[in-house]
Amino acid sequence: MITVDTVAALREQVSRLRQSGKRIAFVPTMGNLHAGHVHLMQEARRYASAVVASIYVNPLQFGQGEDFDSYPRTPSHDKVVLLSAGVDVLFKPAESEMYPRGKAVQTFVEVPGLSDDLCGAFRPGHFRGVTTAVNRLMNLVTPDVAVFGKKDYQQWLLIRLMTADLGLPVEIVGVDTVREPDGLALSSRNNYLSPEERQVAPRLYEALARLRDRVQREGMHLAAAEENAVIDLQADGFRPDYVKVRRQSDLQLPAAEDHRLVVLAAAWLGKTRLIDNVEFELKS
Numbered sequence: 001m002i003t004v005d006t007v008a009a010l011r012e013q014v015s016r017l018r019q020s021g022k023r024i025a026f027v028p029t030m031g032n033l034h035a036g037h038v039h040l041m042q043e044a045r046r047y048a049s050a051v052v053a054s055i056y057v058n059p060l061q062f063g064q065g066e067d068f069d070s071y072p073r074t075p076s077h078d079k080v081v082l083l084s085a086g087v088d089v090l091f092k093p094a095e096s097e098m099y100p101r102g103k104a105v106q107t108f109v110e111v112p113g114l115s116d117d118l119c120g121a122f123r124p125g126h127f128r129g130v131t132t133a134v135n136r137l138m139n140l141v142t143p144d145v146a147v148f149g150k151k152d153y154q155q156w157l158l159i160r161l162m163t164a165d166l167g168l169p170v171e172i173v174g175v176d177t178v179r180e181p182d183g184l185a186l187s188s189r190n191n192y193l194s195p196e197e198r199q200v201a202p203r204l205y206e207a208l209a210r211l212r213d214r215v216q217r218e219g220m221h222l223a224a225a226e227e228n229a230v231i232d233l234q235a236d237g238f239r240p241d242y243v244k245v246r247r248q249s250d251l252q253l254p255a256a257e258d259h260r261l262v263v264l265a266a267a268w269l270g271k272t273r274l275i276d277n278v279e280f281e282l283k284s
């Protein structure tokens with residue numbers, strides 16, 4: 001694996017891969033890599049003959065008072081993980097390479113509407129930061145395909161919308177969430193949980209799966225199912241930001257004819273904000 005930290009060196013590596021006829025898959029990350037990231041790298045390899053990964057804790061997607069400073073940074077561990085996952089090139093830019101004129105004056109990319117809904121309503125500016133960083137990274141790496149985890153479902157959809165709107169020549173692939181045996185979705189932020197909170201955390205996924213069952217099997221009305229899930233989570237000690245059922249295609253409110261749905265939630269457990277989602281289908 002070749003590690004580069006400048007745009008010039010990245011471009012050199014990308015053109016070397018292109019000259020040898022490689023198809024490139026790109027996996028952007030913020031590091032602190034876990035088995036979920038390894039799965040993304042493995043999926044990326046199925047779509048391409050070379051894999052480029054990036055590690056950049058993107059300040060633009062953290063709000064004031066959020067965990068930018070304390071976000072876990074584990075560079076040596078990450079290198080070992082990426083090496084064993086067979087990644088070809090690792091791009092690790094400093095802020096001066098990522099935002100050369102300064103992050104305050106960086107040209108931004110924003111998908112209007114959906115960026116301010118669901119998680120966006122609770123984290124103003126977050127998705128604008130994500131799409132700005134991902135757009136720049138994709139312009140630098142120029143991949144054929146870019147791979148994202150569906151645990152960040154809204155992020156995945158926003159990146160698909162941005163890519164389509166800007167006509168970027170890259171295929172966006174979503175990869176299913178990797179879970180612990182007890183159902184907890186893998187996330188770097190799980191490290192923030194105390195041992196007691198870690199015991200309770202899988203109940204977020206359980207609440208979403210229960211909502212799905214109530215709607216699918218018992219025909220419960222969506223609004224009632226959402227409300228019940230909030231009550232279930234509060235009883236387990238969570239402070240939910242939201243639990244919402246939306247249609248998979250665009251995360252808008254489902255109409256009567258929509259059958260492919262997803263329930264998305266964000267909930268605080270102590271000082272940790274967890275997100276998760278469960279896709280499901282209604283029989284027509």
Ligand code: PAF
Nearest residue numbers: 028029030058130133152
């Ligand atoms: O999902 C993440 O790790 C980040 O939001 C991403 C896509 C790397 C952009 O900074």
